[in-house]
């Protein structure tokens with residue numbers, strides 16, 4: 001049969017990345033981090049000197065984007081651009097904003113639709129897709145959908161701790177401001193705005209541990225397997 005598809009959507013910093021990685025690991029499913037794909041488009045554009053609002057340039061870039069996802073031993077996913085592992089480079093604050101900018105361009109969203117569908121469908125047992133519009137646009141017929149949120153403060157705090165742990169020099173206020181900017185642009189864009197699918201299970205993780213969130217999702221998926 002076809003791969004069992006789990007959609008995990010939500011705003012920046014809700015803990016989607018860690019939770020999705022752990023859920024995929026527990027279920028033995030392939031992880032597809034779609035944010036990493038948008039980030040890689042932003043990185044490739046920036047390297048090629050293509051502006052984030054240059055639809056023609058972005059369209060040409062997408063026609064032959066040498067992007068691959070590779071599952072990492074022990075869970076997680078590496079992103080390769082022309083064979084080069086760019087997993088770290090796509091996580092800087094500048095590329096975060098770039099990803100949000102390119103993701104608002106229809107040419108980019110439609111250009112990446114098939115890629116995301118192909119990656120998920122080629123999974124063996126199942127796939128965990130992490131993003132913003134998986135349950136609403138990419139796979140409206142996903143087998144299990146989750147919408148993960150947390151308060152803006154809690155989300156910015158987590159992102160800040162993550163960046164500091166990686167040795168990035170950032171301030172909390174800057175992280176919160178960048179997050180608000182991205183949230184606004186993700187929710188207000190005309191195509192595929194960030195919103196929960198009607199049939200998504202909503203999880204507010206503000207006062208939950210990541211293990212509690214993972215347990216909740218895994219239990220719900222097992223019920224439907």
Ligand code: C5P
Nearest residue numbers: 034035036038099100103131132133182
């Ligand atoms: O999840 P992550 O923070 O890595 O995503 C980076 C950016 O890519 C988001 O701010 C959002 O603008 C965009 N994105 C999107 N649709 C997705 C995944 C990410 O628009 N499915």
